[in-house]
């Protein structure tokens with residue numbers, strides 16, 4: 001409760017009367033060389049997943065379309081300012097489950113299992129955020145949308161989800177990321 005009060009006071013200060021605040025967290029993780037162990041754990045996860053799929057039909061996860069219009073700009077500004085706080089859940093598996101791999105293989109039928117493992121391995125950044133997803137590099141996610149899991153393609157944290165699902169797209173927005181003494185704000189985003 002204390003945290004919420006603090007955040008609402010800050011949002012009143014930062015956002016002017018005509019703009020709507022969108023509040024998101026902010027990652028303070030640091031960059032470090034990606035260890036070979038992390039890449040190995042990813043490979044192991046993929047090999048295990050592909051083995052489980054062998055000879056069996058699997059549901060194919062949908063490739064959801066990217067947000068468009070002003071909502072897309074707000075989401076981009078929020079996730080950039082936040083620096084991928086939610087990606088910590090990706091660990092060394094990045095939510096790459098059977099339906100995701102089934103989608104990747106259906107879109108790239110020429111890839112055998114080794115090629116799928118190699119494809120993902122090539123996207124592991126040399127330098128990434130410690131304690132975050134193995135694909136969380138300096139400039140964000142190193143996977144394009146077609147290689148990401150449905151979890152990654154559909155997730156919005158609560159502040160961004162509220163905005164994306166219920167807000168007036170004609171109102172200017174200010175993104176407020178972080179809390180305490182580490183607040184970062186975007187410029188006023190105009191529709």
Ligand code: SF4
Pocket residue numbers: 024025078079080082083084085086087155156157158160
């Ligand atoms: S969805 Fe929310 S927590 Fe995840 S990167 Fe975007 S702003 Fe950050």
Ligand code: SF4
Pocket residue numbers: 084086087088089090094133134135136137140141142143148149152
């Ligand atoms: S695959 Fe990309 S979007 Fe998904 S958790 Fe990892 S870094 Fe984040």
